[in-house]
Amino acid sequence: MSLRCTLITLFPDMIRDVLNTSMLYRAREKGLLEAQTVNLRDFAEDRHHVADDHPYGGGAGMVLKPEPIFHALSRLKEADPDLRLILPTPQGRTFTQHAAEEMSRETRRMVFLCGHYEGVDERVRAAFHPEEYSIGDYVLTGGELASLVMIDAAVRLIPGVLGDPESARHDSFSTGLLDWPHYTRPAEFQGLSVPPVLLSGNHEAIARWRRRESLRSTLAKRPDLLGKAVLSEGDRQILEELAAENTIRRKSHESVESH
Numbered sequence: 001m002s003l004r005c006t007l008i009t010l011f012p013d014m015i016r017d018v019l020n021t022s023m024l025y026r027a028r029e030k031g032l033l034e035a036q037t038v039n040l041r042d043f044a045e046d047r048h049h050v051a052d053d054h055p056y057g058g059g060a061g062m063v064l065k066p067e068p069i070f071h072a073l074s075r076l077k078e079a080d081p082d083l084r085l086i087l088p089t090p091q092g093r094t095f096t097q098h099a100a101e102e103m104s105r106e107t108r109r110m111v112f113l114c115g116h117y118e119g120v121d122e123r124v125r126a127a128f129h130p131e132e133y134s135i136g137d138y139v140l141t142g143g144e145l146a147s148l149v150m151i152d153a154a155v156r157l158i159p160g161v162l163g164d165p166e167s168a169r170h171d172s173f174s175t176g177l178l179d180w181p182h183y184t185r186p187a188e189f190q191g192l193s194v195p196p197v198l199l200s201g202n203h204e205a206i207a208r209w210r211r212r213e214s215l216r217s218t219l220a221k222r223p224d225l226l227g228k229a230v231l232s233e234g235d236r237q238i239l240e241e242l243a244a245e246n247t248i249r250r251k252s253h254e255s256v257e258s259h
């Protein structure tokens with residue numbers, strides 16, 4: 001199965017460089033990702049290939065004109081009537097790991113319409129009803145990076161893209177918890193050592209340590225995730241222990257400070 005993506009953009013070079021690097025490049029080489037860009041300027045009707053114009057009503061910024069977008073989308077829809085249209089926009093619903101998992105299984109061609117400047121002429125929404133996704137509550141210059149973020153997150157979940165599929169399975173959010181800490185050689189570096197259990201070769205003890213550390217990170221950094229995570233009785237017991245450890249640590253910290 002391969003993910004088929006088309007990105008409509010004013011800046012194809014920005015996208016090509018990312019598609020030609022690292023994991024996305026490897027996925028394309030393996031035939032697991034097929035990605036292409038469509039230059040919006042090629043669909044502009046005037047001889048200067050202008051794809052943007054001033055906003056009606058005045059004010060700052062430019063708006064992507066409707067005609068090139070309508071032409072580009074109509075052409076793509078003619079070739080593939082079943083395509084899935086995605087509009088990256090800060091106004092969309094937040095893109096999550098769950099959305100990435102769902103996208104990684106998509107069999108339709110996904111067309112990402114990359115806005116720029118103030119965004120796209122509103123009539124595009126009215127005519128094509130795109131799915132709107134935001135990658136977070138901040139504003140980027142264009143939809144190119146946002147589209148690539150979504151594609152990257154989806155592609156690494158396609159079986160065969162990562163060298164070891166196990167690594168995606170325990171990534172932060174995939175299990176409902178944050179990932180555990182990772183260490184590599186050397187075992188000792190500048191007086192900092194790797195937790196001994198990881199050197200023990202005892203797989204059960206390592207798995208228990210990893211689960212505990214995942215719970216510890218989530219409790220410390222994203223306690224909001226714990227409410228939705230699937231937790232066993234053992235996990236709840238560990239969380240109680242970790243919360244008690246935190247209380248003891250806080251109290252001893254307070255008593256040191258008060259002396």
Ligand SMILES: C[S@@+](CC[C@H](N)C(=O)[O-])C[C@H]1O[C@@H](n2cnc3c(N)ncnc32)[C@H](O)[C@@H]1O
Pocket residue numbers: 087088089090091113114115116117118119120133134135136137138139140141142143144146
């Ligand atoms: C400068 S932004 C336009 C923002 C728009 N005026 C607004 O406030 O909703 C230009 C383009 O960048 C993309 N973009 C910016 N922030 C984004 C975000 N958080 N998520 C997804 N796309 C974003 C969208 O494609 C958008 O059309």
